[in-house]
Amino acid sequence: MSRLTGGPTMLTVESRRLRRIIAENPNWSLALVPFLSTLCLECIVRNFEETPIYEELTPSQRDFVQERLSPSLPLPVTANLVDDGVYWRRCCEQRWDICDVSHYGHSWKRMFFERHLENMIEHFIPETTPLKTVADEIPLCEAYVKRLDISQMLPPIKEAKVGIGENVDWLSETDSDAAHMEHYDFRNLLSMLRCLEEFHLTYWVKQCGMNFEWKMFEMAERDCETLSMALECCKTLKVVRLYESHIDDEKCKLLAKHLVEHSSLRELNLSHNVIGDRGAKAVGKLLSSSKLEILNMSDNIIRDVGANAIADALSNNCTLLSLNLRINRVSDEGGQAISKALLNNSILLHLHLGANLLTGPTAITLSEVLAKNQTLKTINLSCNKLGVDGGKALEEAITQNSCLRECDVRLTEVDEQSASIINQVVCNNKSASVTNQVVCTNESTSFINPVVCTNESLEQEEQPLDDEVQPQDDEAPSEAPTSTNST
Numbered sequence: 001m002s003r004l005t006g007g008p009t010m011l012t013v014e015s016r017r018l019r020r021i022i023a024e025n026p027n028w029s030l031a032l033v034p035f036l037s038t039l040c041l042e043c044i045v046r047n048f049e050e051t052p053i054y055e056e057l058t059p060s061q062r063d064f065v066q067e068r069l070s071p072s073l074p075l076p077v078t079a080n081l082v083d084d085g086v087y088w089r090r091c092c093e094q095r096w097d098i099c100d101v102s103h104y105g106h107s108w109k110r111m112f113f114e115r116h117l118e119n120m121i122e123h124f125i126p127e128t129t130p131l132k133t134v135a136d137e138i139p140l141c142e143a144y145v146k147r148l149d150i151s152q153m154l155p156p157i158k159e160a161k162v163g164i165g166e167n168v169d170w171l172s173e174t175d176s177d178a179a180h181m182e183h184y185d186f187r188n189l190l191s192m193l194r195c196l197e198e199f200h201l202t203y204w205v206k207q208c209g210m211n212f213e214w215k216m217f218e219m220a221e222r223d224c225e226t227l228s229m230a231l232e233c234c235k236t237l238k239v240v241r242l243y244e245s246h247i248d249d250e251k252c253k254l255l256a257k258h259l260v261e262h263s264s265l266r267e268l269n270l271s272h273n274v275i276g277d278r279g280a281k282a283v284g285k286l287l288s289s290s291k292l293e294i295l296n297m298s299d300n301i302i303r304d305v306g307a308n309a310i311a312d313a314l315s316n317n318c319t320l321l322s323l324n325l326r327i328n329r330v331s332d333e334g335g336q337a338i339s340k341a342l343l344n345n346s347i348l349l350h351l352h353l354g355a356n357l358l359t360g361p362t363a364i365t366l367s368e369v370l371a372k373n374q375t376l377k378t379i380n381l382s383c384n385k386l387g388v389d390g391g392k393a394l395e396e397a398i399t400q401n402s403c404l405r406e407c408d409v410r411l412t413e414v415d416e417q418s419a420s421i422i423n424q425v426v427c428n429n430k431s432a433s434v435t436n437q438v439v440c441t442n443e444s445t446s447f448i449n450p451v452v453c454t455n456e457s458l459e460q461e462e463q464p465l466d467d468e469v470q471p472q473d474d475e476a477p478s479e480a481p482t483s484t485n486s487t
Contacts (some may be wrong), residue, residue, distance in 0.1 A: 001269075004402065007230055026037040030246075032392070037061075038064075041057075041061060041064050041065060042068070042294075044057075044065060045065055045068045045462050047122065048069060048073065048077070048337065049063075049073055049074065052077055052078075052081055054081050054082060057231075062083075062085070063085065063086065063307055066082065066085045066086040067086050067087075069082070069087050071087070071090050071094045072218075075137070075140050076140065079113075079140040079141075080140070080143075080470040082349055083109070084107050084108055084110075085108070085109075088108035088109040088112050089101075089108040091108075091112050092111055092112050093109055094111075094145070095115075095179040096115065099111065100486075104147075105146070107144075108147070109144055109291040110144050110146060113140070113141040113144040113145055114141075114144070114146070114147060114148065114149075114361070116137070116141070116146050117137060117141050117145055117148065117178060118148060118149060118150055118274035120133065120134050120137060121134065121148075121150050121153075121184055121189075121236065122150055122151065122152040123152075123154065124184045125154050125156065125157060126153065126154070126155065126156045126182055126183060126184065127157075127453070127456060128156070128157060134184075134189065134349075135188065138188070138192050138193070139187060139192075141193070142192050142193050143194070143195060144195070145193050145195060145196055146195050146196060146197050146198065147196070147197065147198035147199075147200070148193075148196065148198070148200065148201075148203050149198075149200040150202070151202055151204060151206070152202075152204050152205060152206050153183040153184065153201075153202075153203045153204065153205070154183070154185060154205060155182075155205070155216060156217065168300045169191075177447070182220055182222045182223055182226075183203065183219075183220070183223050184186060185226045185227065185230075185384070186227055186230040187226055187233070188230055188231040189230070190231065190233060190234040191230070191234065192235045192399045193234065193236075194236065195236065195238065196234055196236055196237060197236055197237060197238045198237075198238065198239040198241075198405070199234070199237055199239065199240050199241070200239075200241040200243075201227075201241070201242050201245070202242070202243055202244045203216075203217060203218060203219045203223070203244075203245040203246070204216070204217055204244065205217065206233050206236070212408050217244070217245075217246060217437075218245065218246040219242075219245045219246060219247060219251060221251070224247070224251040224254050224255065225254065227242075227255075228254050228255050228257070228258035228259075229258060231255070231258060231259060231262070232258040232259065232261075232262065233253075234263075235263070235264060236264060236301055237262070237264060237265060238264055238266045238267065239265075239266065239267040239269075240259070240264060240265060240267070240268055240269070240421040241267075241269035241296075242255070242269070242270055242273075243269055243271045243272045243273065243274040244273070245271070245273060246273060246274055247270060247273040247274065247275060247280075248274050248275065248276070248279070249275060249276050249277075249278035249279040250278075250279075251279075252270065252273075252275045252280075252282055252283065252333075253278065253279060253282040253286060254277075254280030254354065255270075255283065256283055256286040257282070257284035259286060259290065260285065260286050260289050260290060261289070261290075261419075262290065263291070265290060265291070265292060266291065266292060266293045266294065267292070267294040267295075267296075268272070268283075268286075268292055268294070268295055268296070269294075269296040270283070270296065270297055270300070271298040271299050271300070272298070272299045273299075273300055274299075274300065274301060275297065275300040275301065275302065276301045276302060276303070276306065277302060277303055277305040277306035277309075277461060278306075279300075279302075279306070280297065280300075280302045280305075280306025280307070280309055280310055281305070281309040282308075283295070283297065283310065283380070284309035284310045285307075285313070287310065287313035287314070287316065287317055288313045288316060289318065290319075291319045292319060292320055293319055293320060293321045293322070294320075294321060294322045295320060295322070295323050295324065296322075296324040296345040297310075297324065297325055297328070298325065298326045298327050298328070298352070299326070299327040299328075299330055300327075301328065301329055302328040302329060302330060303328075303329045303331070303334065304326065304330060304331055304333040304334035304337075305334075306330075306333025306334070306437070307328075307330045307333075307335070307337060307338060308337045309324065310325070310333055310335075310338065311334070311337035311338045312340040312341070312344075313341070314338065314341040314345055314348065315340075315341040315343075315344040315345060316344070317345065317347065317348075318347055319347065319368070320347060320348055321347065321348060321349045321350065322348075322349065322350040322351075322352075323338075323348060323350070323352070324350075324352040325338075325352065325353055325356070326353065326354040326355050326356070326380065327354070327355045327356075328350045328355075329356065329357060330353065330356040331356070331357040331358065331359075332358060332359055332362045334366075335353060335356065335358045335361075335362035336362055336365045338351075338353070339362065339366040339368075339369050339372055340365065340367045340369065342369045342373050342376065343369055343372065343373065345375075345460070346373075346375045347375065348375065348376060349375065349376065349377045349378070350376075350377060350378045350379075351376060351378070351379045351380070352379075352380040352381050353379075353380065353381055354380045354382040354408065355382070355383040355384070356383075356384055357384070357482075358381065358384040358385070358386065359384070359385050359386065359387060359390070360385075360386055360387040360389050360390035360393075361390075362384075362386070362390070363389075363390025363391070363393055363394055364389070364390060364393045365380070366379075366381075366394070366397075367393040367394050367396065367397035367398075368396070368397070369411045370397040370398060370400075370401050370404065371397045371400055371401065373401075374401070374402075374403045375403065376403065376404060377403065377404065377405050377406070378405060378406035378407075379404065379406070379407050379408070380406075380407075380408040381394075381407070381408060381409055381412060382408045382410045382411055382412060383410070383411045383412070384412050385412065385413050386409065386413060386414055387412075387413050387414070388413070388414065388415045388418075390412075390414065391409065391413075391414030391415050391418035391419065391422075392414070392415070392418055393410075394407070394409065394414075394422060395418040395421050395422055398425050398426065399421070399424050399425055401425075401429075402429055403429065404425075404426055404429055404433070405426055405429050405430040405433060406426055406430070407422050407423075407426050409422060411479070416476060
């Protein structure tokens with residue numbers, strides 16, 4: 001019936017015959033046909049591994065390519081060709097869940113290569129992982145790595161006790177080779193990283209489980225030798241942090257010996273180790289001949305002899321800004337020596353002597369120093385038994401000191417009234433310093449504005465004026481200072 005009367009079915013057939021193109025996508029249109037340049041860029045993306053073309057492209061074309069390149073491309077192809085941008089952000093986000101680029105100078109490429117190299121070293125197993133695995137990556141990373149933060153160093157594996165389906169068994173303390181257990185050798189790596197400025201290292205083993213041995217958390221003697229030579233060869237290093245690695249006196253002496261002539265080193269952190277007086281003496285010699293600005297020796301076993309050595313170096317030092325000796329065994333002899341060293345030192349800004357064995361005599365000596373020293377900004381004496389007399393002596397000295405901005409006397413058996421007065425004085429000093437900074441900033445700004453206005457008016461007066469607009473231009477210089485001051 002519909003064929004005879006020309007019903008809906010016949011109309012549908014006729015409309016399909018009239019269409020020139022029947023597309024799978026009903027939204028398809030000739031207007032969506034890509035440009036030839038876009039097709040060429042897509043071809044470059046598809047064949048980038050075999051024929052990488054990047055440097056010849058314009059900035060907008062490079063952005064197009066970076067948004068579409070596969071993050072799984074081999075590093076030898078992309079490392080030194082693709083610059084920092086969207087591609088490296090995609091690589092980081094694909095590989096790690098947490099990506100805070102602000103810790104890497106807002107550079108995604110730097111973040112990728114630093115974390116990539118850290119991951120390779122942290123999973124390197126001596127005598128099992130080929131050295132070539134790390135060596136091949138160094139030329140790709142050397143220009144982008146500025147900081148290495150290595151939180152794990154795996155020791156060799158006892159192959160005799162490793163079987164199918166068994167857990168990894170590390171060298172134990174009873175083995176004959178345990179004393180010579182070696183980890184990854186950093187000499188080749190640090191000598192090639194020409195931009196490395198910070199090096200953080202701890203000898204730990206994560207998730208060791210039932211295979212726990214104390215030797216896993218210790219730097220071997222051979223490790224210390226190779227690491228000392230590696231640090232000495234890396235002339236760009238500014239920060240070295242070797243913590244929680246069971247570094248003793250002998251290892252500390254070896255490290256200090258190789259760092260004593262390091263010209264660029266500015267911060268040394270040997271906290272949470274087992275360094276005693278002999279190691280502290282070596283650090284004192286290092287302090288006397290280096291340009292260190294920050295020294296952290298907290299949580300060791302330094303006593304009065306080591307503190308005296310550091311005090312001797314401190315009295316003649318002209319670069320150190322911060323000294324941290326908290327959680328050690330320093331008593332009044334060492335504390336008084338460090339306090340007296342501040343009489344000859346006008347550079348140190350921050351001193352931390354918390355959690356030692358200091359008592360009243362140290363507080364009294366330090367109060368005599370604070371009455372004369374106008375450089376020290378912060379001092380921490382918490383968790384010492386300074387007593388009531390020591391607190392009163394500090395109170396009298398700090399009330400005469402206008403530079404000290406922080407003085408921590410918590411848990412020191414100091415009288416509450418003295419502690420309150422000390423806190424009030426340092427708070428006032430801190431507020432006054434902030435006010436002075438604001439005033440100085442305003443004064444410098446008010447000094448600059450008149451100079452700028454004067455220069456602008458002189459430039460306007462020197463410009464040639466037409467007869468018709470001369471009256472208007474004569475009024476401009478007189479109005480310029482008013483508008484600038486109101487601004």
